Amino acid sequence: MLLEKLFLNILIVLAPVLLQSVFGDRWRNDQSPIVMGLLYGTASSLCLLFSYYELDLYWDLRYVPLVISSIYWGPLAGLINYIMIMLMRTYLGGDALIFGYISMTLSFIIPFVASYKIKELTGSSRIKATILVSLSPLLVMLLILMSYVSLYKGFESFDLATIPAMISFGILLVLGTWLSSLLQEIHEERFKMKVQIQKAEKMKTLGELAASIAHEVRNPLTVVQGFLQLMRPNEQGKNQQYLHIAMEELARAESIINDYLNFSKPKLTKLETFSFSDVLNNIIVLLTPMAMKNGVEITVNLEDKIYIFSDRGQLQQALVNVIKNAIEATPANGEVQVSLKRLVGRAEIKVIDNGKGMTKDQLSRIGNLFYSTKDVGTGLGTAVSIRIIETMNGEMHYESEEGVGTTVIIILPL
Known part of the structure; x- marks a missing residue:
């Protein structure tokens, strides 16, 4: 019984x-x-x-x-x-x-x-x-x-x-x-x-849409840019200044379009073996002036002799976006920590800020096109970074607590 x-x-x-x-x-x-x-x-x-x-x-x-x-x-x-x-x-x-x-x-x-x-x-x-x-x-x-x-x-x-x-x-x-x-x-x-x-299907659809729009817009922009370059030597005074501004804005628009194309299908064109710590040190040097301007301190803890085989340029673009976002999210007198350590067969990068953090809803939408926690932003940089890391057979995770800060964890194969 x-x-x-x-x-x-x-x-x-x-x-x-x-x-x-x-x-x-x-x-x-x-x-x-x-x-x-x-x-x-x-x-x-x-x-x-x-x-x-x-x-x-x-x-x-x-x-x-x-x-x-x-x-x-x-x-x-x-x-x-x-x-x-x-x-x-x-x-x-x-x-x-x-x-x-x-x-x-x-x-x-x-x-x-x-x-x-x-x-x-x-x-x-x-x-x-x-x-x-x-x-x-x-x-x-x-x-x-x-x-x-x-x-x-x-x-x-x-x-x-x-x-x-x-x-x-x-x-x-x-x-x-x-x-x-x-x-x-x-x-x-x-x-x-x-x-x-569901996320993969959504990203695929957005990628195809982004690629088609980017190709259609890129062609007339190239034509306009070409004509402005032809006009530039013949103009003087304020017209020369206006042409310079127009050329800069066209270059910015082309950069955004390139980001859309990268999101659609990131290409790892130049594969090589390189030191991970060297890439991160170069990025820190590049972004230190921006951090100082915002009153943010960057602390670094990088383990040496970690090498990966990938596209250095694409990886640098992804990491610049992540660390730049961390600096922008951190208030004056705040701190951004960047660390690199070796795991079993993998390398782990952590970017930790003590900014305003994100809610669970905001965290779930990170990586979506046209979504950004910044007042001015398209969310494109983060989406492109995630796609680049995934293309390199890596993983990118976000952990955040509102009022405490955000941690970005990137894992890549050695």
């Missing part, structure tokens, strides 16, 4: 993950921890409701949804789950109600604290950590049982049948946690893949 109840509990435990696979994308918003806390809390309550009472204990898997909700959806979801379990346990009552409260509280504290660390893990590492945390309720139950028996019945009344029951319970607890975590990871991976596919 015990095994039958526990197998029923496993089905209840898996129900929230299966519902996520159907409705999960609609639930991914700021209210997600509350929604998922209620969903997993319902699963925990049902596990307790359909538990098997024997040997002075309620045998059920109520703690599996508690652990999963705390680790995958945060402490708020875990807290909601805990409250719902407490309410259901109060409804069921019983002689050992106080011990039940103590058991549930101790079983809640461990995943609640662990969630802050485990949420940083991914894949199989997170599954293993979740299973390890899920064993804590088993130890708590054993401790509470021993305490209850010693206080009210004496150890001579301890039923040895509890030991195989505990072993069976532990096996099914691990099985339920493993299946739930595995399905949760599959769901997370599917969601990330869907976002990446």
Whole structure:
């Protein structure tokens, strides 16, 4: 009978993950921890409701949804789950109600604290950590049982049948946690893949549009520029000055068009092996006057003897855009930190500023054409930088907190 109840509990435990696979994308918003806390809390309550009472204990898997909700959806979801379990346990009552409260509280504290660390893990590492945390309720139950028996019945009344029951319970607890975590990871991976596919399709469409517009505009600009160059030697005084301004603006327009073409399809034309630290040092020298003008200090921590094989010019363009944006986002007397270090087979660049930072919404839109957090900007520089790094088989990530600053992490293969 015990095994039958526990197998029923496993089905209840898996129900929230299966519902996520159907409705999960609609639930991914700021209210997600509350929604998922209620969903997993319902699963925990049902596990307790359909538990098997024997040997002075309620045998059920109520703690599996508690652990999963705390680790995958945060402490708020875990807290909601805990409250719902407490309410259901109060409804069921019983002689050992106080011990039940103590058991549930101790079983809640461990995943609640662990969630802050485990949420940083991914894949199989997170599954293993979740299973390890899920064993804590088993130890708590054993401790509470021993305490209850010693206080009210004496150890001579301890039923040895509890030991195989505990072993069976532990096996099914691990099985339920493993299946739930595995399905949760599959769901997370599917969601990330869907976002990446949507982003790739969007970038492809924008790239094709940018290329077609850029080609159409470039031709008449070239003609105008040619005629202005022919007129320039024959003009004097203010006309000469006006022609100079016109030529500069045309050159700026051509530079923007080149950026659009780069966004459409970045070309790595001149591949060579070069020192990464040399490129970054050149960029720092180039941007130091701008930083000094804005009252911003640039601190550098570069590891030497890191070489990559790529297009130096394109990489420099991408890094100039990133560091320049960091300087512009930093207030006077602020600081921009640039670091370079070697990872296993990769190089990591971090550009950290202590500017105004970005909201979650702003962060999610970084890299989109025509979106910029600056008052005057097209967002083209950042979009081009991301495309260049991706073309080099690299990765570019943004981390930001409003009022604290922004960190840009670029990873490239050695």
